[in-house]
Structures are given as C-alpha cells and as structure tokens.
Amino acid sequence: MNIRPIKTEEDYQASLSRIEALWGVKKDTPEGDELDLLVTLVESYELKHYPIAPPDPVDAIKFRMEQMGMSSADMVKYLGSQSRVSEILNRKRKLTLGMIKSLYKDLKIPAEILLS
Incomplete structure (x- = not known):
C-alpha cells in the first residue's frame, strides 16, 4: 500500500483507477x-x-414538489395565492420570511437553501 496525498489531476485519476480495482x-x-x-x-x-453549490431556493422548491407529487396549486397553502405561487416559481418575487418558515417546517426544505 503506497498511499500519498492527492495533489494533481493525475494523482486524482490514478486514485480513482485504484479505487475501481479495489471495489x-x-x-x-x-x-x-x-x-x-x-x-x-x-x-x-x-x-x-x-x-x-447548493441549489437555489426555487430549484429546491420545485425539486421537493416533484418528490412529493405536488402541483403549484398545492403550494398555495405555503406561499399564498396562486398568483403568488406563480411569481415565486417564475422568480418574479422573492420568498418572505413567513414563506421560508412554512416551507422549512412543513416541507422540510433546509432553511440555509431557502435563505440563499
């Protein structure tokens, strides 16, 4: 076993090859x-x-919606009216603190992502 730090892209590729051989x-x-x-x-x-990089807040919301089989109509209870949901999902309006709290609490979207 000859293990040493990975300092270059060549070291990295060699390490990946060795990992594959040892898998x-x-x-x-x-x-x-x-x-x-x-x-x-x-x-x-x-x-x-x-x-x-962490996902942007809107991408995180859309991902959670997809995971949970939710439509934009389902988001009304977290974001407000249907027009507000549309504005958020189309990046025309920013999330409010109340929306962030609701999405974090009810949909378990990490707050650090929603605040970014």
Whole structure:
C-alpha cells in the first residue's frame, strides 16, 4: 500500500483507477483499509476542486414538489395565492420570511437553501 496525498489531476485519476480495482474487497483487510483511505482522500480532493453549490431556493422548491407529487396549486397553502405561487416559481418575487418558515417546517426544505 503506497498511499500519498492527492495533489494533481493525475494523482486524482490514478486514485480513482485504484479505487475501481479495489471495489468490493473485504473490509478489515489490507486492501479494504487501502480502499477506505483512498476514498477519504478522493472525497477531500473533490470537495476542494469540484465543489457543488447548493441549489437555489426555487430549484429546491420545485425539486421537493416533484418528490412529493405536488402541483403549484398545492403550494398555495405555503406561499399564498396562486398568483403568488406563480411569481415565486417564475422568480418574479422573492420568498418572505413567513414563506421560508412554512416551507422549512412543513416541507422540510433546509432553511440555509431557502435563505440563499
């Protein structure tokens, strides 16, 4: 086992290849330990070099609606009138604090996403 920090894209690609070769090995073996270490290093490298931005609030609302099989009419009780729902979903109006609280409490959309 020759594990070292991932500093370059070449190191990253080599680590991914090694992970693929080790995938499925038994835990608590030298190969299993190597796999665990490589996965940790790759995750760290990816967080630094390929960050994933949180979704914007409207995308998060639409995603939750899709997950729950909701229509825009279902959102009236969280956002107000049908025209208000339309304005929010079309990004013509910003969420109010009351709307954010309702979406967080009732639909479990993370507040940090709704506030961004």
